[in-house]
Amino acid sequence: MKLENDPLAAYWMPFTANRAFKTSPRQLVRAKDMHYTSSEGRSILDATSGLWCSNAGHCRAPIVEAIQRTAAELDYAPCFQLGHPLAFELASQIAALMPEGLDRVFFTNSGSESVDTALKIALACQRARGQGTRTRLIGRERGYHGVGFGGISVGGIVSNRRQFGTLLTGVDHLPHTHSPEHNAFTRGRPKWGGHLAEDLERIVGLHGAETIAAVIVEPMAGSTGVLVPPVGYLEKLREICTRHGILLIFDEVITAYGRIGGPTAAQTLGVTPDIITMAKGLTNAAVPMGAVAVSRAVHDAIVEGAPEGIELFHGYTYSGHPLAAAAGLATLALYKAEGLFNRAAELNDYWENAVHSLKGKRHIIDVRNLGIVAGIELEPRAGAPGKRATELFHKCFDNGLLIRATADIVALSPPLILEKAHIDEMVGRIAELVETID
């Protein structure tokens, strides 16, 4: 085959405006701690932990060494009917970090796979309990649960769905909790909106509890613009789910591993689901890996109740891959050694004051924060939604700061190793550059 002249042509980039990117490419070639280096050699402060995933900062020596060592020792081991010690050790350590009772762990390779795995486990559990009519899955508007067919079905982002047909049937959605008219510029958790969880009662009334297997929500919705759970909201969901025999799944692909403090949002926010999905920060993103932690009750319903043989017909060639397991173990050790799950509490006031100092700057109509996360919402430009935040993203990148823009919302989620001076630099640069865009 004849090679095209354009070296960027072959790579069909994910969730990217490919044509625009390839006329004006921006590439990263190196990373260390809080910074990337661009292909032009510019140092770029990472205010997004890559894609919400390099929570301990980049290219950390203990993780790099663990991966290198394992690659030379055990590059791969089949995970169906065979095991290797690193995967068992990592599962035990994850179980020890999870909320009380969620002590069985299934490995995947990404957040999307974790979500589809969790949905399948929920269905299998209901069936094993003799509740096979419970096949309905409930998500939430503006939820992001990755890109598998299950994830986009329960997800609440129409653009992620409309190209792909009917998807899973028997899905319904709770309303989202974003309400700038009530909650703009709230620091931490909004007081208004807890009652929105009661919509689950309406859905139960509409379909019948006996048809509903599970509800899945992000405790804090990240990808659709940092939607912080209102006070009482998650507690109410938990209560309704328990009362109706519905399993509650927290998608913690973003929130687990210190992002809002503690190992999980469930612990920080004091609400325990039946199933937790995770990925990203589990290995500091150094090797792809996801996992699903399930309650003993859910696990035992499926495993202990099964006839002899395979209990769950599900798994991936790379579930618990040795390199990922090694990276996960080194990452968990680093989180512990450096106290990174405490950073959200330690930096909360400084972070909150800094990001809220953006109130009053040009175009900014809302700022919200939880843990080491902030959402900065810009007023959309008339007739061109999303353009303003994209322009700010480009300007920041060209001026040495990596932010994340979705629609007209800028999300910040820097590595947990950040210092106050980094916060000043991030917020200072945004304050300056947002004034320069139309």
Ligand code: PLP
């Ligand atoms: N679930 C949530 C809450 C996410 O934020 C993401 C990714 O951002 C995913 C699932 C999908 O993860 P992945 O891109 O690793 O498939």
